[in-house]
Amino acid sequence: MNVPDVPTQDTPNVDEAEVAKFTAQAEEWWDPTGPLATLHAINPLRLNWIDERAGLRGKRVLDVGCGAGLLTEAMALRGAQVTGIDAGEEQIEIARTHAGETGVDVDYHATTAEAFAEQHAGAFDVVVCMEMLEHVPDPDAVVAALTRLAAPGGQLFLSTINRTPRAFAEAIVGAEYLLRLLPAGTHEYARFIRPSELAGSLRTHGFDVCAMTGLTYSPLTRQYRLVPSTAVNYMLLAQRGADRAPESP
Ligand code: SAH
Numbered sequence: 001m002n003v004p005d006v007p008t009q010d011t012p013n014v015d016e017a018e019v020a021k022f023t024a025q026a027e028e029w030w031d032p033t034g035p036l037a038t039l040h041a042i043n044p045l046r047l048n049w050i051d052e053r054a055g056l057r058g059k060r061v062l063d064v065g066c067g068a069g070l071l072t073e074a075m076a077l078r079g080a081q082v083t084g085i086d087a088g089e090e091q092i093e094i095a096r097t098h099a100g101e102t103g104v105d106v107d108y109h110a111t112t113a114e115a116f117a118e119q120h121a122g123a124f125d126v127v128v129c130m131e132m133l134e135h136v137p138d139p140d141a142v143v144a145a146l147t148r149l150a151a152p153g154g155q156l157f158l159s160t161i162n163r164t165p166r167a168f169a170e171a172i173v174g175a176e177y178l179l180r181l182l183p184a185g186t187h188e189y190a191r192f193i194r195p196s197e198l199a200g201s202l203r204t205h206g207f208d209v210c211a212m213t214g215l216t217y218s219p220l221t222r223q224y225r226l227v228p229s230t231a232v233n234y235m236l237l238a239q240r241g242a243d244r245a246p247e248s249p
Contacts, residue, residue, distance in 0.1 A: 013114055021186060040070065047075065066091070076106050082106045123149065134161050134191045140201045158235070164231050167189075
């Protein structure tokens with residue numbers, strides 16, 4: 001398939017080959033020991049990190065690149081009113097079926113952040129985009145859409161992988177080839193994003209990074225935990241500069 005690297009007006013900002021990496025595994029999405037085991041393993045950590053900062057109960061939440069809904073359903077179970085979107089039709093199909101089975105109320109749509117932002121600008125208190133930006137041709141365009149989707153006072157929670165030699169060693173060589181935590185070829189080093197680059201992109205759209213944490217996998221305990229170092233996987237919270245420091249009347 002010939003997928004252009006740089007999106008134009010006629011080609012949406014979606015790398016079909018990247019989306020297909022996750023559709024091929026669609027039936028295995030909800031298997032905690034399957035190819036997406038790492039997403040299952042980090043789910044409680046990121047859910048708590050978000051909930052502690054957002055207070056999910058009662059919030060209007062959008063999960064962008066939600067896959068089959070691992071975090072999406074978990075946020076709904078914390079009492080949020082959640083919408084999940086993903087470019088992969090198959091992922092959304094699996095997500096809908098699963099939510100139907102578990103009885104969790106989530107509104108799912110097969111679409112992109114950019115397209116959704118055209119109809120729903122300013123509609124969400126919390127916009128979440130986890131483990132997706134490193135699969136998109138133009139992450140800055142996604143960040144722009146995420147910032148448009150956030151309501152005044154809204155919060156963005158993003159996670160991706162840093163572009164460092166350590167990330168190459170751990171997230172690609174270690175996780176994909178040595179420990180086989182993820183299918184080989186899941187990630188491309190060149191698409192990893194440095195926190196400074198993400199912060200710069202957010203700043204262009206008026207958002208400042210308010211909090212950031214690293215996540216690391218320990219082969220000894222076979223568990224992920226939050227760590228100060230953002231050298232490999234990291235997650236951040238950003239808010240509009242004006243929302244963080246309101247001028248006194
Ligand atoms: N956010 C979920 C899933 C991460 S896997 C989680 O962390 O559990 C990455 C997901 O991003 C896949 O489901 C893939 O289909 C989706 N994706 C990739 N590019 C996308 C794009 N441009 N727009 C929307 N979704 C995209």
